[in-house]
Amino acid sequence: MTWLDSSIMHTRGMARGKQGTTHELTEAKQGKYHYTMGPYSAPVLHIRPGDRVVVETRDAFEGAIKTERDLPSQKLEMPFLNPQNGPIMIEGAEKGDVVAVHIEKMTPRGPQPLGTCCMIQEFGALTGTYYTATLNQPLPEIVRKIRLDEENVYWSDRVTLPYKPHIGTLSLSPEIDSINSLTPDNHGGNMDLPDMGPASITYLPVRSPGGRLFIGDAHACQGDGEVCGVAVEYPTTTTITVDLIKGWSIEWPRLETDEFIMAIGSARPLEDATRIAYRELVRWMAKDYGFDQWDAYMMLSQCGKVRLGNFVDPKYTVGASIRKHYLRNK
Numbered sequence: 001m002t003w004l005d006s007s008i009m010h011t012r013g014m015a016r017g018k019q020g021t022t023h024e025l026t027e028a029k030q031g032k033y034h035y036t037m038g039p040y041s042a043p044v045l046h047i048r049p050g051d052r053v054v055v056e057t058r059d060a061f062e063g064a065i066k067t068e069r070d071l072p073s074q075k076l077e078m079p080f081l082n083p084q085n086g087p088i089m090i091e092g093a094e095k096g097d098v099v100a101v102h103i104e105k106m107t108p109r110g111p112q113p114l115g116t117c118c119m120i121q122e123f124g125a126l127t128g129t130y131y132t133a134t135l136n137q138p139l140p141e142i143v144r145k146i147r148l149d150e151e152n153v154y155w156s157d158r159v160t161l162p163y164k165p166h167i168g169t170l171s172l173s174p175e176i177d178s179i180n181s182l183t184p185d186n187h188g189g190n191m192d193l194p195d196m197g198p199a200s201i202t203y204l205p206v207r208s209p210g211g212r213l214f215i216g217d218a219h220a221c222q223g224d225g226e227v228c229g230v231a232v233e234y235p236t237t238t239t240i241t242v243d244l245i246k247g248w249s250i251e252w253p254r255l256e257t258d259e260f261i262m263a264i265g266s267a268r269p270l271e272d273a274t275r276i277a278y279r280e281l282v283r284w285m286a287k288d289y290g291f292d293q294w295d296a297y298m299m300l301s302q303c304g305k306v307r308l309g310n311f312v313d314p315k316y317t318v319g320a321s322i323r324k325h326y327l328r329n330k
Contacts, residue, residue, distance in 0.1 A: 003258035009100040009201045013243030014092070015050025022052040025085055033058060033083030033216070037171045037189065038178025039208040043089045046210075049244040056109065057218045058083050060168070060233040065116050068143045072120045082169050082181035082190055086214035090244055093211035098245040099172055102201045105239040106165040106218060108148060115146030115153060115220050115232040124229035125312050131268075146232055148220050153232055161221050166197035167238065168217030168231065175207040181216070183314045184266035186252045190217060191264060191317040192226050192310035195255060203245070203254040213242065229312040252280050255319065262307070262321035270316045274306060277320035289327045299326075 004010055010017035025045055034041055047053060062083045064075045090099055108114050121138035128134030147154040153161040169181055171188030184191045188204050196202055204211075218238060222231035255262040263284055265276025278300060285296040303326060309317030 004102070007201055007256055008203070008245070009102060009243050009256070012245045012248065013049060013100055014246065015243045018050050019052065019241070020048055020050035022054065023047060025053055025055045025088070027056045027058070030056070030085050033062060034086065034214065035080050035083065035181050036178045037084065037173055037181060037187065037214045039173045039176065039212060040178055041087055043087050043210070043212070044085070046089045046091065047242060048091045049242070052239065052241045053088065055085050055215055055238045055240065057085055057216050057236045057238055059116060059235050060217050060230070061116060063235070065118060065143060068145050070143055071141050072118050072143070073141060076120070079180050079182055082217040084169060084181050084214040084216040087173065087212035088242070089210035089212065090242060093206045093244055094209060095175070095207055096247065096249050097206040098248045098250055099204050099206055099211045099213060100201055100243045100245060101170060101204065101213070102241045103167060103196070103198050103238065104241060105198055107237045108150065108220070109235045109237045113145040113147045114234045115148045116143070116234070117146060117228070117230050117232055118143040119228055120230065123312065125225060125227045131314065148232065148234065153221050164194065164197065164221045165236070166194050166219055166222065167215060168192045168219050169215070170196060170202055170204070171214050172204045172206060173208040173212035184309070184317045185315060186266070188253050189266070190310070190313055191253070191266065192219070192222065192231070192313070193255070193264065193307060193317060193319050194222050194224065195257065195262065195307060195319065199257060201256045203250065203256070205250050205252070215240070224308040226310040226312055252276060254280070254284070260305070260321040260323050261327070262319040264317065264319045266315045266317045268315055270311055270318070273316045273318040274320070277306070277318045278304065281320045281322065285322070285327070
């Protein structure tokens, strides 16, 4: 028995862990990638709960930065970053439900060097930006092209980093708005949480019929905060299994692994994102695990963990978590 067998997805989802049809969402099938997530774009795929989808994601720059001589200011047009596959329609998904996305595998795709990291003018945590306006000159534009494989990210002759992939942008559609793919919120979006990789399940609240799942912005590795604004961006073949949980009403995205559960909040300032995440975790513990709300609140002050997704985007993302062994009944 694996942790998946006892996961929320497998115990409460409609498929109950039973594998359905496998679909392929290739670049050719996707056609036009999206830079907004909303209820108005034409679906590219219809699936049923329990189905697997093998997705060909593009890098955050849709392949526009090809060499270290390329300048982002000349190759990129803001805010057209983070191209998204989708929308994928999930049969039976209605407002008030939850879509569960199990990331099974992320494989590098394309010719080497696959990875791209760069510094973009007026973008990042340690420079003046559109939202944090200063009179300082923009930081220099620097591009790093990086070899990588399924074991390592070869940053330089001096430094080799472990390959720890995750999906930066994962979301369902908001109910009425169409939100750009750089902005996280309660629909999901560009959360950039390093825990959202293989062997994780993300739970997203359904607000539009069919859910309308979007996925993209794969990272081969990333530190907490994504401090320069860019991780090791790369194209992937990403395999996910999607299920539907009926009647589980949540306000913000949640995440589950074999070790912990996590509630996710996105806002500015950063402390408000942290407040959202911890509030949702307290409420989750009280509703689904039988804790007294105030006991959970005080307990998290002792054993809660915070993961910083990004603090470079239009809204910042924080995940608040607790290890599963604290949730079990004695």
